[in-house]
Amino acid sequence: RQAQNVVHFLVEDWCMSALLGIITAVLSVGMDVAIEVLQHAHVVMYDKMREISAYLAFSQWIAHITILTALSAVFCQIISKQAVGSGIPEVKVIMHGFKMDNYLTLRTLVAKMFGLTLAMGGGLPIGKEGPFVHMGAIVATLLSKLTATCQYSAFFSNEGREMEMLSSGCAVGIACTFSAPIGAVLYAIESTSKYFAVKNYWRGFLAATCSAIIFRFANFFVTAAQSGTITAFYQTRFPTDPFLIEELPVFLLLGLLSGFMGALFIFMHRKISHFRSKNKIFKLIFRNNFLSFTVFMAIVVGLLTYPEGMGRYFAGRLTFRETMADFFNNCTWITNDSRRCPESTLQHWTGGPDGGVSIFLSLILYYFVYFFLVAICISINVPAGVFVPSFIIGACGGRLVGELMLVLFPEGMRGPGGPPIHPGLYAVVGAAAYTAAVTHTLSVAVIICELTGQLAPILPVLIAMLMGNAVCKFLQPSIYESIIRIKK
């Protein structure tokens, strides 16, 4: 019997967790490549068209996003309506013991995969971590069912184990989004569970590690040019002591501000949802059709980001990944010394080679445009996550504060010769604080360290994150809770 238990343990427990990690990672690598190809095509086609005619380029830019978004919405509508939205709120509800039909089926998995790829490939400002969590949870459920039909069914029949697998599935989903195995496990626990059995901790780790290995292998075969999102790794290059004690109060303030903005974001998202379901004029225009408002928003996003129009003023041409790299970059946007970013980077934010747009204007515009766009786009009829957009918005706010600090203290807070101010560090801190506020999680601190590959900013990140989290917790429920309440 002892021997049989060992076999069970090895084959089923270990293999299941490992398989879960591997399968989800393979799926997500495939999606990452597809999304990258689509996003790349958007810009390349646009540039080609512009050589012919500006009107053609304009229509191509709008058409790409509109058609792909519409396809995504139609796809989800036909295959599985449950694929719409983030997925984390639903998984949370399921993990609290409620049954929700069709949320964890193969159909939904397929719909979620294609829907997300199309919507993100189109260029909507949405994230992939929520859908990935949902996908991970589905893979986990399917694996559980598969073994339940096998011989040792008794071993698998208890509900606790299923929940455990679900939790591992969530962890794997996050691990695949950020290639951040440790933060992923913690985030999955925080965002889905109320109580948590320490004994089962290792399953999530094992699954996340397996998917990290797959990602590592993928780097072999897919070059970085093809797949920015596979490496999904914004290696920062701060010195080992990137901040002064004098700067800590500024980080505290940044955390406070991020907390308020996070609460405002959640509040606004809820108001918009109410408006959409209550307002008569809105209903008259868009009817109750699943497609109309979704397509409308796709066109709005296309119009706003059109690189020769509004998009000039807030880097509309860039994908989230590229913007993030700019924000986290350890160079400055306003000084004129050796620390200045290369011109190619700066041109993203000054409206092109002959732009002359102020980077402060760009950053402020970027912040508010995406603040509103994201709040709306995460509740249209496509699969859409909120974590990555929050990250970007937070990083933008942080960068703004960082560059302002640089205006105030061009030589650093201790004057000439002292350590300089790193605006990129403020972006990292801002991203952590704002995301911690919006999602009410603390594991963001771990995720951001894994994402940037550096632990030097940990102290400012923790301070700002605790502040932002506390403020937002005090004012509003988390965005996931808020979505659950809206759907009720």
Place this chain on the structure above:
Amino acid sequence: RQAQNVVHFLVEDWCMSALLGIITAVLSVGMDVAIEVLQHAHVVMYDKMREISAYLAFSQWIAHITILTALSAVFCQIISKQAVGSGIPEVKVIMHGFKMDNYLTLRTLVAKMFGLTLAMGGGLPIGKEGPFVHMGAIVATLLSKLTATCQYSAFFSNEGREMEMLSSGCAVGIACTFSAPIGAVLYAIESTSKYFAVKNYWRGFLAATCSAIIFRFANFFVTAAQSGTITAFYQTRFPTDPFLIEELPVFLLLGLLSGFMGALFIFMHRKISHFRSKNKIFKLIFRNNFLSFTVFMAIVVGLLTYPEGMGRYFAGRLTFRETMADFFNNCTWITNDSRRCPESTLQHWTGGPDGGVSIFLSLILYYFVYFFLVAICISINVPAGVFVPSFIIGACGGRLVGELMLVLFPEGMRGPGGPPIHPGLYAVVGAAAYTAAVTHTLSVAVIICELTGQLAPILPVLIAMLMGNAVCKFLQPSIYESIIRIKK
């Protein structure tokens, strides 16, 4: 009422957690400095004596450790017997709901502080994380009691809150040992709780962050030379891609081996305890006196580490902190190219300037000598932790494997021109795997990343750690569980 709750929340909840972090950090900074001074004095005095006479030096070396250890034991005996040992097992028992008298009193705190400072200052191969956890738990309890006598007593009277404070106290204790705030919170949860309420997560983070800030401030006033343990930060300098996929199986194997050795360690520790309590000859020699065996072991450690005797062969002169720096160093001990460590480092392991001892012999001796010494020393009558020694033993094993790999593949696994092998990375991985095995915790992965300030080794660390943890879990209870069972 709402307003009153806010005040309660801000003043008591936040302030309590922050105070807990600050007080424990201040205590631990003070102890760190004192320990460093004592350890430094040991070596400096020894060198001075050697100029006069070798006999004098020898007796000074033995006397220092014996006297300080005896003082520590006497101190604990007089002030509070509960201060003896690690403290984590007892805190674990208390957190599971059992009452243990006098374990969380001011007397015990005082005894633990002085006892640990003396024992570690003397040079016993013991760690400080267990006692620090105990201290954190005591500070938390005292703070709870303090507020309980205040006005808002009803608010504080529930047991859940006390447990919460205890858990934060543990987190702070670990955070102070390693200046690793995130890993500390997780380690405290893993090593003390079975189930864990996610909602209370942030308290530990806040407390740990506050102590991290104190440590940061301490760096202002205390220079690194005075206080290696304050910074307690073994910044490694690996490249961002320090390993190849081909090396992953080696890391897996290293994890497996570490798991077996960890299980052996726990087994041996238990056998030694049984021997001490059962064997008649042992009892006849040492009686039931608290001091006799403790002093005997202090003399044994002194004899073994005596730098001109046995100590020549395994760097007996070095403190754990210095050995750790050597193990983690990103240079090699055997190649003759630019990657070779500076001679001053190598001389620690080749028996001095004219030593000629093989570094492999040194490493193997170091491994086994400390393997046995630590197993005995953590259960003599002084405060003593097991985490840091495990770290060192694991790092030693890892370094050994790393240097062996370098012998097998002097040009790296892809041959000349390919990426080289970093033996320091193997030391990091070995440390994580062995410690994860001995303590049955996974948060070691986070702690080691925070300790080394690099996230690049995360994948090998996770793989080896999961392996080591699984193997040891399968063969033995954790060292803390084992101690609880022995004491029962």
